[in-house]
Amino acid sequence: xxxxxxxxxxxxxxxxxxxxxxxxxxxxxxxxxxxxxxxxxxxxxxxxxxxxxxxxxxxxxxxxxxxxxxxxxxxxxxxx
Amino acid sequence: xxxxxxxxxxxxxxxxxxxxxxxxxxxxxxxxxxxxxxxxxxxxxxxxxxxxxxxxxxxxxxxxxxxxxxxxxxxxxxxxxxxxxxxxxxxxxxxxxxxxxxxxxxxxxxxxxxxxxxxxxxxxxxxxxxxxxxxxxxxxxxxxxxxxxxxxxxxxxxxxxxxx
Numbered sequence: 001x002x003x004x005x006x007x008x009x010x011x012x013x014x015x016x017x018x019x020x021x022x023x024x025x026x027x028x029x030x031x032x033x034x035x036x037x038x039x040x041x042x043x044x045x046x047x048x049x050x051x052x053x054x055x056x057x058x059x060x061x062x063x064x065x066x067x068x069x070x071x072x073x074x075x076x077x078x079x080x
Numbered sequence: 081x082x083x084x085x086x087x088x089x090x091x092x093x094x095x096x097x098x099x100x101x102x103x104x105x106x107x108x109x110x111x112x113x114x115x116x117x118x119x120x121x122x123x124x125x126x127x128x129x130x131x132x133x134x135x136x137x138x139x140x141x142x143x144x145x146x147x148x149x150x151x152x153x154x155x156x157x158x159x160x161x162x163x164x165x166x167x168x169x170x171x172x173x174x175x176x177x178x179x180x181x182x183x184x185x186x187x188x189x190x191x192x193x194x195x196x197x198x199x200x201x202x203x204x205x206x207x208x209x210x211x212x213x214x215x216x217x218x219x220x221x222x223x224x225x226x227x228x229x230x231x232x233x234x235x236x237x238x239x240x241x242x243x244x
Binding site: 023047 | 182185186189204205208209210211225226229230234236240241
C-alpha cells in the first residue's frame with residue numbers, strides 16, 4: 001500500500017517515474033493523486049502539470065480532472 | 081518481412097488470436113474469426129509501414145486484446161441508459177472544451193519528441209505495458225527503452241518548467 005499523502009513517498013515516486021523506474025500500479029497511484037488533488041505544493045506543480053498533460057485526455061486511464069485544474073494547465077501552457 | 085513470411089506467421093498465430101477472441105466472448109460481443117482477421121490486417125499494416133516488429137506473435141496478441149477491449153467499451157457505452165442520474169460532476173461543457181485544449185497542447189509538446197520516444201510513451205502510458213512487455217514487443221533492450229522513456233519525460237517536464 002503506497003502512502004501517497006506522504007510527501008517523501010511522493011518525492012521518491014516522482015524521481016523513479018522520471019527515471020522510468022515505476023511500475024504501472026505505482027504510476028496509477030501517482031497519476032490519480034496529481035489529477036484529483038486540489039492542494040498541490042508549489043514545488044510539485046510542474047510535475048502535476050506534466051501528469052495532467054500526459055494523462056487527462058481520455059486515454060486508457062480515463063482520468064477526468066476538474067475544471068479549475070484543467071484551466072490551470074491550459075493557461076500556463078498557452079504555447080507562444 | 082515479405083508477404084510469404086507474413087502468411088506463414090499469420091497461419092501460425094491465427095489459433096492464438098481465435099483463443100483471445102473466445103476468451104473475451106463472455107464480456108464482449110466478439111466474433112473470434114472477425115477479430116482475428118482484423119488483428120492480422122492491423123499487423124500487416126504495421127509490417128508494411130516498417131514498424132520494427134521483432135515478435136509478431138506477441139504484437140498480434142496485443143492487437144487482438146486491444147480490439148476486444150475496444151468492442152467491450154463500445155458495448156458499455158451503448159448499454160448505458162441516458163438519464164439525469166448518469167451525469168457525473170465536473171464534466172460540463174467547459175471542462176470538456178478545456179480537455180480538448182490540453183489535447184492540442186499535448187500534441188504540440190509531443191511534437192518535440194522523437195518518434196521512438198512517442199511510441200514508447202504511448203505503450204507505457206496509454207497501453208500500460210511494462211518495460212519487459214515493450215522490450216518483448218519491439219525487440220529492443222529494456223535498458224534502452226527505460227532510458228528513452230526517462231529522457232522523454234524529463235524533456236516534457238523541462239518544457240513545462242521553462243514555459244512558466
